[in-house]
Structure formats: C-alpha cells, structure tokens
Amino acid sequence: MDPVLAWNILAGLLVVVGLLGVVLPVLPGVPILFAGLWLAAWASGFEHVGFWTLLILGKLAVLSILVDLLASLLGAKRSGASTAGIVGAGLGAVAGLAMGLVGVLVGPFVGAVLGEMVHGRRLDHASRVGVGTWIGIIVGTAAKVAIAFTMLGLFALSWWL
Template structure:
C-alpha cells in the first residue's frame, strides 16, 4: 500500500499520501504497534492531513492568484484526469490545457487564458513537489520508528 501511495503522489487518480498512511497503519498493526506507536502514527497522520490540504490548495491558489474562473479550475481538474491517458507528458499538459480551455469557454482572451493555464500548472507542480517532500518525510519517520 505504501508503494502504491507514493506513486499516487504524482498520479492524481490515487489518493497518494492517505494511501501511504493507511499502509503505515497496517504495517504498525501487523507489528503489534511495538515498533511504530501512537506518537509516530499521530505525526504521520498530521503529515497526511497536511498533504491533503496542500493537494487541494496548490492548484486552486495558483489559478485564483491570477483571477481564474470556476470553469478554469474545473477545466484543470478535467485536464489532469484526461492527461492520465497520455502519461507522462499528459500529467503536465493536461492541467494547463484544461485551465486554458475553461478560461476560453468563460470568454477570456487567449493571453489571459494562457496566463491562467500557466499559473494553474505552476500550482500543480508546486503542490507535487511539496507532496513528494512530505512523502519522503513520512517514509523517513516511519522507518526511523520501525527500526530504532
């Protein structure tokens, strides 16, 4: 579960770090909570909650910062899922194209729509980078608790 969860950090279809956390709880339970106790699991749970907040806010804040419409945000979500069919390039092009299309449907000019698309993409990438950092922090904390 942990490996699939870590893959979910960059694949938006999977609930990355929550799935990783579930795997960690399962491993702690399998070990009788002897190696990994409630303090470690509580910290891991807080990091998981932080990852969920980062996930929701990163793209939205990037888009809202430049005045994106709801259609652009909706388009970026649709573009992200559509991009999964064109891995790995689709993960980067999909959100941009979706936000761009949403802004164009909203009636914005191409220049503004492109700016919104780029801001949405930057927010998505920044969120991904933060989630990768959180994933490594969680894995490190879990393995330190397990082995020491």
Template sequence: MSIALLWSLVVLLMLVGLAGTVLPVLPGTALIFAGAWLGAWIDGYERVGVYTVVVLGVMAVLAWALDYLAGLMGARRVGASPQALVGAAIGTVAGLLAGFVGVLFMPFVGAAAGEYLARRDEQRAMQVGLATGLGLLLGMVAKVAIAFAMVGLFVVAWLV
C-alpha cells in the same frame, strides 16, 4: 496470517503508495498511511506509537489537500475568474480519467478555457492556464516530498 506476510503487505502498501503519488489512479499517501498504520499495529504500537501514526495521518491529509488545491491556488494567484477556477476543477477531474498526461495538462486546459470564456482574452487565458499548471506541478512535488517524509518518519520511528 504470518508476521512475515503482514510485513510484506506493509512494504507493498508503502511502495505502491510512493508510486501513487505520481500516478493519478492510486491514492498514494493514503496507501502509505495504511502501510504505516498496519506496521504500527503489527508491533502493538511499541516502536511506532500512536502519536507517530496521528502525525502520519495529518501528513496524508495535507498531501491529499495539496493535490486538489494546488492548481486552484495557482489560478487564483494570478487573479483567475471564477469560470477559470471551475474549469481547472473540471480539468482536474477529467485529467484523472485520462491518466498521467491528463493530470498534468487537463487542469491547464480547463483553466485556460474557463478564463477565455469569461474574458475572451487569449493571452490572459494562457497566463491563467500556465499558473494553474505551475501550481499543479508544485503541488505534485510537495506531495512526493510529503510521501517520502512519511516513509522516512515511519522508518526512523521503527528503528529508534
């Protein structure tokens, strides 16, 4: 396989990875990491060393964890019931199957439904649902920031 084709694959992986930070079907930061690792390997880890690849791997894991925990942390912050946390988790999984809009709204719906089933208080259920939604939104913003930081770190390591 030619070097130009391999570098094209690096760029493609990183671009698809950036898109994957907001699209639910694609593992965004994992694809960025794969592209960075391939780029480091192509050059024999001369410009982008093993230490940088490890840092990028840690960043990818951190972004993945934020993606799954952000909504739950938002719900927990307002004192959500265990049923609300389970509802948020179920809503997150259901949202992944429903596309981008589902990812944004299903955890909110799941948390609100779980809280309502636990306490039969509509106002409290809405508070928990909104806190879950805000947590997810903040988690997505953090994930996008980490993804751009990963690409930036790779580019800087390559250029310096």
C-alpha cells in the same frame, strides 16, 4: 508463511505503490503510503510505532490530500484567474481523472483555459492561467514528495528509536 511476515510484505508493497502514487497523479499516493505504514505498525503490534506517531502520519496524509486538491487551483489564482478559470481548472482536473495520466496532466490546463474563455478573457490571458495551473500542479507534487519522505523519516525514527 508466517502471518506477520505476510502482513509486512503487504505493508511494504503498499509503501512502494504509495511512493509511486506520489508522482503518478492517477494514484492517491500518500494515503496508500499511510495505509502501508499503519499496516506495518499494526503487524508489529504497535510495538515500535504507536498512537501519536500514527496520528501525526495521518494528519500529514490529510495535508497531502489538501495540497493535491488546492495546488492547481492556487496556481491558477496566482496567475490571475477569474472564478470561472479556477472552477474550470477544478472541473478539468476531475474530468482528467477519467482519461488517465494524460488527462490528469492536460485536464486542469484545458479546464482553466476554457473557464477563462467563457469568462470573456482573451486566449493569451487564458493560456497564462493554464500555465499557472500547471505550475501549481508541479509545486503540489513537490510538496507531496516532501510530505511522503517526511512520513517515511518519522516512521523510521519511531521504529528504531
């Protein structure tokens, strides 16, 4: 098998896994997508996609990580969370990683609710903060999808122009 073809196949697989990871919270989708795009550029000797395009793609990948980390916390804050609720949402997100997909979805909610309860808030308020955390996750996922498709579009434009 031609080595360039093998590298391009691997790059394509990374792109597909990265796209899946954008909507599956267990995988770091956009960074994997970036790795696939970088590998495709490298395999072609950077003939089509150069330094500046890769720099922009890398910055977009970093932005997606920040969006991912901050989305649920900002959702909690926007719904009136205390510092304890925000910390709880963050800790719940981290703890949820160990429990797979269900944990990633439930962890921030439970963490925010428990944080609010520890802070002395009533269950109805704590539940609103938990729902705000989920809304933040949904908005963050939508932003990551937009970033991923922006990266793909920029890569395609750079490749064919």
